[in-house]
Amino acid sequence: MRCIFLLGGDYPELAREEVLALAKTEPAELIGRVLICDANFKWKRLGLTKKVYRFLFESKLDNIETAMEDFEWNGVYEKSFSVRITNLTKKKVSFKEAELAKYIWKKVDVPKVDLEFSQTPVELIVTPKKVLCGLLLHEVNGEFSKRRGHLRPASHPTTMNPKLARACVNLTGIQTGSVVIDPFCGTGGILIEAGLMRFKAIGYDIDEVMLQKCQKNLEFFKVKRFSLQQRDALKLDEDVPYVVTDLPYGRHSKTTNSVEAMYADFLRFLNLHLKFKAVVLFPHFVDRRSLIRASGILLEKEFEIPVHKGLTRYIVLLSRKHQ
Ligand SMILES: C[S@@+](CC[C@H](N)C(=O)[O-])C[C@H]1O[C@@H](n2cnc3c(N)ncnc32)[C@H](O)[C@@H]1O
CATH class of the missing domain: 3.30.2130.30 (VC0802-like)
Structure with missing residues (x-):
């Protein structure tokens, strides 16, 4: 039509x-x-x-x-x-x-x-x-504004706004029956939207407290199919279908990597294990293009998202070159 x-x-x-x-x-x-x-x-x-x-x-x-x-x-x-x-x-x-x-x-x-x-x-x-x-x-009615960070039972300042999170999931082109993985899921801004679109939402976070908050949020919004696990996203070694994630802006105390080294590791993992598409959010202060080039993964599209005076996010759509 x-x-x-x-x-x-x-x-x-x-x-x-x-x-x-x-x-x-x-x-x-x-x-x-x-x-x-x-x-x-x-x-x-x-x-x-x-x-x-x-x-x-x-x-x-x-x-x-x-x-x-x-x-x-x-x-x-x-x-x-x-x-x-x-x-x-x-x-x-x-x-x-x-x-x-x-x-x-x-x-x-x-x-x-x-x-x-x-x-x-x-x-x-x-x-x-x-x-x-x-x-x-x-x-579109007021549905998205009901899910803004401060209106969720468990909030966190780094969480994503629901419209943007949803657009990031959709940018992968994902169709019914698929699985969305957020390996740095935080309080679940991305997983809530993926879950409400009826995709199975899988989240990992290194921080147990974040996972507890994420669970509270997913249950509050009645997301039915989700699974959360405490895992270090830099140690994943299985294939992943669709990945949508907002990378941490700082090094977590439980990991020893610098931010750049952490991003490089994660991009290398995607280049080995991504089956379809990934949408990854980077902060402006890392050289994402060099990191992406070095990992071998293909940068399909990129969008600039100004957040406030001191922070701009870049949303990138990635896939493996040989697909
Ligand atoms: C920017 S936040 C994610 C925000 C999330 N998209 C939301 O809407 O709430 C990044 C998350 O990555 C987690 N993290 C940091 N290092 C990690 C690692 N190595 N493995 C898994 N999670 C990690 C942090 O605990 C934090 O919750």
């Missing part, structure tokens, strides 16, 4: 790649924060997209009334309808929602307007280039 994705404004590049990784396609068109592509996955999975629509038609700004009049509304109409305009430009538009609604009213057999619980929520997305008309399929 041809879809329109209205991407969130915080990390637009990452938002775009999150969609494309799941749609497993190239964009048909990208206009600012609006991505158009063929897609057929569960939209509710997305972390950084605001709205998803089924593409109905597009028109020039000054031709919207004719396009509304010409469209075969009976083919999409279900019991009731609404018309909304989302203007992404700085200019005012000359048309109004109620005026455009008249074209649907005239065309369908039993017209009924319902602005609150519309069965046919039609939206006109006004971009600087053209107007896109879509049928709203999914809209």
Whole structure:
């Protein structure tokens, strides 16, 4: 199905790649924060997209009334309808929602307007280039904000925000039935999102207290399939399918490595044992590119995430070269 994705404004590049990784396609068109592509996955999975629509038609700004009049509304109409305009430009538009609604009213057999619980929520997305008309399929509500770090039963300052954690999991392109491993799981910011998407969530941490907090959080959010173990991530030697992890920024007292040596060890492990994809978060103060190059693993994509004045994170998508 041809879809329109209205991407969130915080990390637009990452938002775009999150969609494309799941749609497993190239964009048909990208206009600012609006991505158009063929897609057929569960939209509710997305972390950084605001709205998803089924593409109905597009028109020039000054031709919207004719396009509304010409469209075969009976083919999409279900019991009731609404018309909304989302203007992404700085200019005012000359048309109004109620005026455009008249074209649907005239065309369908039993017209009924319902602005609150519309069965046919039609939206006109006004971009600087053209107007896109879509049928709203999914809209992100406040669900993510309920899981922000400070609202979890066990919190920690290093934990990731839920939308970003979810986008990191999705960036791997993981499909149903798979397993997500976070070898430095902390209090579980990534595992909560992976678990809520019904992937088996496996977490390791060297610190027992972190694992206890992680368990509390996973249980609180009713994640069903998870397993946690106290392990040193630098001593893993089994194959791992999908890895999503935020590397520790400092050396843990139980390990003797420097931060760089720890990252190098972990990347070497991934280069030997990663089956599919890994998404790894690095802080700005390490030379991630050199470390990645030296490990032999392939850097597929990279995104810059400013956190605050003193910290920038880099999200990298990795895979093994010979796959
Ligand atoms: C940046 S935090 C992870 C935060 C996590 N993503 C979250 O959202 O809560 C890094 C974690 O790595 C753990 N850690 C440090 N060295 C480790 C090692 N060698 N093996 C496993 N875990 C380790 C720390 O205890 C810490 O909990």
